[in-house]
Structures are given as structure tokens and as C-alpha cells.
Amino acid sequence: MQIPVVRNILEANARIAADLKTFFADKGILVLNLMSSPGAGKTTLLERTLTDLAPELKMAVVEGDLQTDNDARRVAATGAQAVQINTEGGCHLTSSQVQEAVKSLALDGLDILFIENVGNLVCPAEFDVGEDLKIALLSVAEGDDKPEKYPLLFHISAALVLNKVDLLPYVDFDLDRASRHARVLNECISIFPVSARTREGLDDWYDWLRTRVREKKTRQA
Numbered sequence: 001m002q003i004p005v006v007r008n009i010l011e012a013n014a015r016i017a018a019d020l021k022t023f024f025a026d027k028g029i030l031v032l033n034l035m036s037s038p039g040a041g042k043t044t045l046l047e048r049t050l051t052d053l054a055p056e057l058k059m060a061v062v063e064g065d066l067q068t069d070n071d072a073r074r075v076a077a078t079g080a081q082a083v084q085i086n087t088e089g090g091c092h093l094t095s096s097q098v099q100e101a102v103k104s105l106a107l108d109g110l111d112i113l114f115i116e117n118v119g120n121l122v123c124p125a126e127f128d129v130g131e132d133l134k135i136a137l138l139s140v141a142e143g144d145d146k147p148e149k150y151p152l153l154f155h156i157s158a159a160l161v162l163n164k165v166d167l168l169p170y171v172d173f174d175l176d177r178a179s180r181h182a183r184v185l186n187e188c189i190s191i192f193p194v195s196a197r198t199r200e201g202l203d204d205w206y207d208w209l210r211t212r213v214r215e216k217k218t219r220q221a
Contacts, residue, residue, distance in 0.1 A: 013127055016095035020102075020130025024113070028220035030213050031113045033129055035153060036137035037146075038119030041163040043071045044196040045137065046114055050078040052199075053206060057111040057213065062101045064093040064118045071116065081105050092123035095130055111213050121146065125153040132216065133158040136182075140164050140171050144178035147185060155185040159192065159208065166195040 024031050036042050043063075050059055060081035063072040072084035083104045085097050098115060105113075115131060117124040125134070136157040138146050141164055147154040154160065160182050162175060179191050190208055194201035 010126070013095050016099055017128040017130045020095055020099055021132075024130060024132070025220065027107055027110070028217055029107060029110045029113050030216040031115065031131040031133075032212075033115045033117060033124070033131035033134045034137060035117045035121070035124045035134065035157075036119060036139070037121055037142055040119070040137050040139040040142065041196050042116050042119075042137055043074055045161065045163060045194070046075055046116060047078055048196050048199065048202060049114075049206070049209070050075065050080040052202065053209065054079060057209075058109055059112045059114065060105050060107075060110055061114045061116060062093075062098055062105075063116050064097075066090075066118065075116075087118055091118055091120045092127050093117050093129050094127055098129045112209065121150040121153055125150075125156060133212065135159045135161065137161045137163055138178065140167050140173040140175075143172075144174045145181075147178060147181040151185050154182045154189065157186065157189060159190040161205065162191065162193045163196055165193045165200060166198050 034042050046061060053059065061075045063075060063082055063084045064087060065071055065084070066087055066089060069084040072082040075082040083101045085093060085101050087093065093115065115129055134157045136153050138160065140162065162178060175193055182189055182191065192201055192205045192208065194205055
């Protein structure tokens, strides 16, 4: 008796992701997959970044959420292009969803495409959506043990944004401990303590983005 084998959904996702990587590389677009828990401040960080870097970089955002277009509206208010993906209960974005979403964006001349993934520290880390780099965002309100509890996200991310540092006097969070455990998982991870609300630390984050864009353009050339 033959038993049908259902292939891992990650295989199909990976094939489309590979096509997207080639597509974005041809256009010289740096694609960043931003992941965090709900409420950690991804959208606020994007609002600041899109506003502050608008004079020098052309950027767009694919927004992932369970319901509503609230975050896409906030992003669009900065003047950047935005397209919303509602997963209707899905806990992560897939490469096929991103592939469909970018058809709504004007991509020529774009420098950075941010993909704001669904708020979740587990599933989004497992699915490549055609990005160049994964970015983990952790707010100080969540606890400094998150890298230990959710190691995959911090192991595969190129950068860790430690957000809401303006709240440090009021929460039990050790920046050094969180950074140390992240670097145990990934010694090359870049770490940025910031406050998207007060703009503290954002200049270092912006310099990192500028460098990644230059590297992408150099590879294209």
C-alpha cells in the first residue's frame, strides 16, 4: 500500500522566498523582516525611521496583522508606501503573501522594504519571506530573559533593537543581561538600545540601516 507524503510547507515557502530574493536583488532593494511580540513598538519604530530618513532613502512597508489596517494607516501617514496583509488568525507572514502584496507597491528606485511581521516571537522566525536580514525587536517591558526563552529568533537575526529604554527606571530589565544572552546565541548580532518614543539611540540604528543599503547597492553593481 502506498502512503502519500505531504511535503513540509516550509519547502514551498522557501521556493517562493528564493524567487523573491532574486527579484529584490535585481532591483537593489534591501528587505528587512521586523519581528517582535505584540506591542513591543515595531510600528512606532517604523514611523520614526520612515519620517527621519525620508529625505535620503525611499522606503516602503508590508504590514502583517491578524485584523485591521491600523498599522498600515499609521505608516502611510508618514508618506511612505504601505500595503496591509491580514492573516485572519495566521500567526506569521508567508513568502506567498509577501509576493502578492508587493504587486501593490511601486518598487523602482526603492531603497528599503520593511516587512512588519505578525506579533509573535516563534512562528515568524521559522518562515523566510524573501528578506535579506531578520530584525528582532524586544521592549524592556517584556523581560530580559526573552533571548533565552525564544532562542531561534535571536540566533537568526542580524540585529536586535531593544526598545522603550525610556522605561528602564520603571521596569525590571537588565540591558547587559539581555545583550549577553543574545550574543551567546549569535555573536555577530548588532544591538541597538533605543526609545522610538523619545528618539534616544535612533542615530545608531539609522547608521546601521544606511550601511546595509550601501552594501546592497554595492552587491547589485
